Amino acid sequence: MTTSIKIRQTNNAVQVSGTDIDLCKTFTCGQCFRWYADGDGWTGVVRGQVLHAVQTDDGFILENTTVSQFQSIWADYFDLNKDYKKLIAPQRTDPFVERCFQYGAGIRILHQEPFETILTFILSANNNIKRISKIIEALCREFGSPVQYKDKILYSFPTPVQLAGVDADDLQPLHAGYRDKYVLDAVRKLQNPQIFNKINSAKTAEARNILCGIKGIGPKVCDCILLFAFQRYEVFPKDVWIKRIIHDVYADEFEESNLGKYAGIIQQYFFYYGRADKNATISYP
DNA sequence: ATCCAGGCGTTTA
């Protein structure tokens, strides 16, 4: 995938070819919560900018952007310069890994914004994906900035400054429940942008210490943040679905240390596969 | 009605 990507400008859009990305899987696999099926494709707001993405046979069209912007931002956002098949090749000798890899072919780990990812995954704890999306949408509508695209008005994810003054009463309309106080603690501790630089330059263990100093961030939420916003592909977040797989498929004998530097990518294939049929009993091939 | 969701903080043993 790495070398064969081609991009070209068409009006207010960029046509990308030579990538195996599957937009539907990528946007619905539980890593992000603000991309919506919309007409012929998907609409999202990223970095305060509305994007509309349409799947094609050998890639996708990204509307409302330019080639230079694509090269500087979106190629990295969609993680197009990695060959996942190659990166997890040693682990694909495991039949279950291979099965999940085949099933989730086309998933890419999005490189998301730190502040948004931190708040999002604080809100995700002991919650379900549909309701997480709902809460985040309310958060953006209440505190973000309106951005127009064609005939629609959408809302950017609020910045730390936009949330600086909020209190528990302000958050009540989100119906986030007991997570309100965690969000408030995170907002307060993330006012100084230096903390993002510190996490970025820290080793993963130290980055964990910093993030877990925020209320509402424990081991699992922390690992999602590290994987989805800080490009720590070696972490392997263990939520209820992953634990279920470790139990049902591997009989609780699972060597996480064998997953390699890109364990997080494998984790995402597992998650997508495990969640696909929520009532299915998963068994080892 | 009871259980569950991309778990965590606090208390108890």
Place this chain on the structure above:
DNA sequence: TAAACGCATGGA
């Protein structure tokens, strides 16, 4: 250090 428990909310 480990296990138990409560927690807001809404859909199944």
